[in-house]
Amino acid sequence: MPGSVNRPVRRRTLVLGSAAAAGAAALGGPLAPAASAAGFGWSDDGANYVVDTGANLVFKVSKTNGDLTSLVYRGTEYQGYGGKNSHIESGLGTSTVTLKQSGSTILISVAYGTLRHYYAARSGENNIYLWTNKADTSVSATRFILRVKAGLFLNDEPDSYTYAPTTVEASDVFRKADGQTRSKHYSRLRVIDYDHVGWSTGTVGLWIVRSNHEKASGGPFYRSLLRHQSADGGGLYEILYYGENQTEAQRFGLQGPYVIALTDGGAPSPSLYHGALTTPWADGLGIAGYVPASGRGRVAGVGIAGRNTAYPYTVGLANPEAQYWTPARASDGWFSLAGVLPGTYTLTVYKGELAVCTTSVTVAAGATTTLNTITVPSSGDPGNASAIWRIGEWDGTPGGFKNAALMTYAHPSDVRAASWTGNVVVGSGTETSSFPCYLWKDVNSGILVYFRLTAAQAAAAHILRIGVTTAYANGRPQVTVNDAWTSAAPSPPVQPSTRSLTVGSYRGNNHTFTYSVPASAWLTDTSRYNTLRIDVVSGSGTTSYLSAGTAIDAIDLLA
Structure with a gap:
């Protein structure tokens, strides 16, 4: 031994x-x-x-x-x-x-x-x-x-x-x-x-x-x-x-x-x-619920248009009885899913881990359902929107944010983790890597983001978006701009009720919070930095890393 x-x-x-x-x-x-x-x-x-x-x-x-x-x-x-x-x-x-x-x-x-x-x-x-x-x-x-x-x-x-x-x-x-x-x-x-x-x-x-x-x-x-x-x-x-x-x-x-x-x-x-x-040798063994290859179908797609080729795409099928998935070919989005149980499925196209397009497909035993080119609508990918500034990428993951890679195999208290606090300056070139992948009510709530606006930008209202990938104990972001305007506390989206952020998973239900920031909230002096404060609000959770929290996908201010 x-x-x-x-x-x-x-x-x-x-x-x-x-x-x-x-x-x-x-x-x-x-x-x-x-x-x-x-x-x-x-x-x-x-x-x-x-x-x-x-x-x-x-x-x-x-x-x-x-x-x-x-x-x-x-x-x-x-x-x-x-x-x-x-x-x-x-x-x-x-x-x-x-x-x-x-x-x-x-x-x-x-x-x-x-x-x-x-x-x-x-x-x-x-x-x-x-x-x-x-x-x-x-x-x-x-x-x-x-x-x-x-x-x-x-x-x-x-x-x-x-x-x-x-x-x-x-x-x-x-x-x-x-x-x-x-x-x-x-x-x-x-x-x-x-x-x-x-x-x-x-x-x-x-x-x-x-x-x-x-x-x-x-x-x-x-x-x-x-x-x-x-x-x-x-x-x-x-x-x-x-x-x-x-x-x-x-x-x-x-x-x-x-x-x-x-x-x-x-x-x-x-x-x-x-x-x-393949297990044709098992076809006649009497295994309860066993469906041989002849009782299954296939879905094939000739391609996916409207992709951002900087990202991998995945095609998934799901209904209450079964689920399947496969990578889409990087060159054109071609995909093929074999061995699918008969039924009607929701087909979802994922950019990274973010669902950007859905449709319905029906699969029959012994047959191939061939799909013409699927086009991801421009509105389906939030990354297509014109932004004054953006932190992170809209891909359904906290990838690129501070500590994001470590959090799939370590606890947030791990000695290898960089400080969970610290403020962020847009235009520094380190906006994403300086912004923590997770925010907790009891750890780093109140993080500040500094940014400048032009006179024209400061004269108009803008939409601020914060995308999240999951939340613990109903943690969700409430924002304050320049101590002049504070958003309402948003309603919590449906998320898993168990631990996630501390056990190696940021995977929940991707959700985008939107905030309509009035023009009166901005500073009119273009030489000064506007200040965005992001707080985590919730009446649930306990303390420290088990306080209410959320995982960040992307943050941007739309033009």
Whole structure:
């Protein structure tokens, strides 16, 4: 067992997305040459079904509750810590667990109330394919956690708190002795950013390859738990509905497959990735809610006009039953979405993470819905408006603002964070990088922005806009100009009710506040700076970084 519980071990690969993994070696992909499968089969040890894939993997599933109770790869046990197994949620309790073999596939089915969960093994592969069908709210969330023994894959990444004994917030955010913060929440990655998550020693890799998340909630830019490492052991997650920082109602039905993949140290085979994986071998297994490729359709768009080519664009489909997304081609906006369940969807075009255009599209099984060029209306992109000045960019994120990049993998109190206070001067060239990405009522409310106007500009009323990406405890901006005019406190938009700003996520519901500033508020002396004060108002929240707050997308004064 490499490493020890007292000293971090340097590892080669921790979390990889599809781009990083494209050329990596792997074992046991579904399209790889079959390993020796002489031992393929199953047995019953009384308490568990024992499955040998005939390669290097043997695993056990409890006949009582459907827990994954053992995961042995090349003779080493990887499963479990603290007396806990791997399972849906925190374990399902007494379930009906059955097994059947169909040629080169073994399927274990778990029935718990209305929930159905499945493990599948293929002859000669070092993979376990999993599906979960959640029919209703009788199970609180939709999470599979793979629990991994301590000391096998030690690391000191943002999602590891093995060496961070001081609690910062709740019971899940910690501080190391050097002032850096750690939490299982600090994944850095949005769902669209990764295909798999896990660890590698260089000779052994343990991964969860995510599903397409068609039954998940939150869209392509949602962040959630992916991985953690503590003194007790490690955890890898497939989270489809977590209830934290959610912007959508949860979806029900079958989700999968997601895959537990063991390798020779490289990334999982790209043939396991959700965009490439096909499972015709599962078509006749009787998995509840399973829809084969023949029962799905495709949406293809010839292009997107009206784009700002400085930004990436994403096309998403969503309805109450399913969601999908894909990047649009940078050169012309072409896109294609395959494997879509039949139905009518809202199609949304995102500039960065900001929705700039929506339309409706209907998908039929076995057919391709082809869309003519979609044109983003000029009014759909707030960045098209003529502005006297602008801080930040209208892309639906706080990117470019002070501390923005750090906040996806650290707590705001982290020693690496620049001061959350400090005023901003328009025209300095550092307007955006000096403006904090987050504002809190109890931390930096009342930040000042200084700017000059020409005589003509000062003689007219103007619209001030503040775009936000989320809010905590109904925090929203109220503005004062030159101590001469103060806006009304705006009504709070609908935002997630859980923590966000302190657990690595700025993703909520993008919203733009507009303020009609009268000409009487401006200074008439063009040599002097006008002063804009931005306060955070709310009657909710507590103190410090859990006081009411909001995340900034862009601020501008329209011409």
